[in-house]
Amino acid sequence: MNSKLEGKRILVTAGAQGIGEAVSKTLLHSRASVAIHFFSSSENAERIASEAAESGQSAYTVSGNLTEAAKANAMVEEAAEKLGGLDILINNAGSLVARRQLGEIDEDFWKEVMDINMSSMLFVSKAAENFLTKNENSAIVNLASLAGRKGGHGGSLAYSTTKGAILTFTRAMAAELGPKGVRVNAIAPGLILGTSFHNTHTTEESANETIATIPIGRAGNTDDVARAVAYLASEYDGFITGATLDINGGVYMA
Numbered sequence: 001m002n003s004k005l006e007g008k009r010i011l012v013t014a015g016a017q018g019i020g021e022a023v024s025k026t027l028l029h030s031r032a033s034v035a036i037h038f039f040s041s042s043e044n045a046e047r048i049a050s051e052a053a054e055s056g057q058s059a060y061t062v063s064g065n066l067t068e069a070a071k072a073n074a075m076v077e078e079a080a081e082k083l084g085g086l087d088i089l090i091n092n093a094g095s096l097v098a099r100r101q102l103g104e105i106d107e108d109f110w111k112e113v114m115d116i117n118m119s120s121m122l123f124v125s126k127a128a129e130n131f132l133t134k135n136e137n138s139a140i141v142n143l144a145s146l147a148g149r150k151g152g153h154g155g156s157l158a159y160s161t162t163k164g165a166i167l168t169f170t171r172a173m174a175a176e177l178g179p180k181g182v183r184v185n186a187i188a189p190g191l192i193l194g195t196s197f198h199n200t201h202t203t204e205e206s207a208n209e210t211i212a213t214i215p216i217g218r219a220g221n222t223d224d225v226a227r228a229v230a231y232l233a234s235e236y237d238g239f240i241t242g243a244t245l246d247i248n249g250g251v252y253m254a
Contacts, residue, residue, distance in 0.1 A: 067115040142170050
């Protein structure tokens with residue numbers, strides 16, 4: 001349990017499944033108050049909140065399509081109202097959508113991936129700024145990817161582009177929000193199995209080929225990422241901002 005998170009008010013986007021679920025649970029176990037955002041995973045969100053309540057933890061659910069600015073803003077407002085403010089934002093929402101090579105990418109697909117991975121992060125961060133800057137020490141943690149450093153596997157051109165953009169977005173926000181008391185960092189996970197992302201988009205053969213290149217000898221899991229998120233979120237009086245923490249078992253192919 002991370003004692004520095006106790007009592008902190010945290011919003012986790014896409015916090016009801018995969019990495020987001022692990023992050024929400026880790027933060028709840030650290031006695032933070034957590035608003036779990038969902039778009040289509042209402043049953044998972046309610047289950048996590050119910051389990052938290054049974055353990056004496058504070059969890060709330062909020063929903064909304066984050067690719068629309070008005071709905072993203074309304075979701076953040078609702079989360080802050082339920083939490084009584086906002087200390088930390090975890091920008092976890094994102095998706096590969098589908099694997100498409102360059103020649104297969106049309107305008108609609110490109111816009112869809114950009115909106116899900118980048119526009120949503122912009123809209124939520126913008127809406128959260130006024131709440132975060134009211135505190136002396138606030139934090140944002142953005143979910144990027146190893147794909148943003150090395151380009152990803154075949155068919156992930158659009159996705160990898162957004163994840164690379166998140167690395168720059170993180171540094172730019174850190175510079176802009178630092179004077180206002182907000183640290184901004186990113187996490188770049190490598191192969192994290194047991195998520196709907198890889199269950200949908202990664203074959204067993206591809207996963208095994210990737211694992212063979214990982215020095216530590218295994219794929220990651222959602223708890224590996226959640227612990228790193230909690231660390232960056234909890235370093236309230238620290239000196240880390242504008243950084244990206246790589247969670248990949250030692251694969252360095254930037």
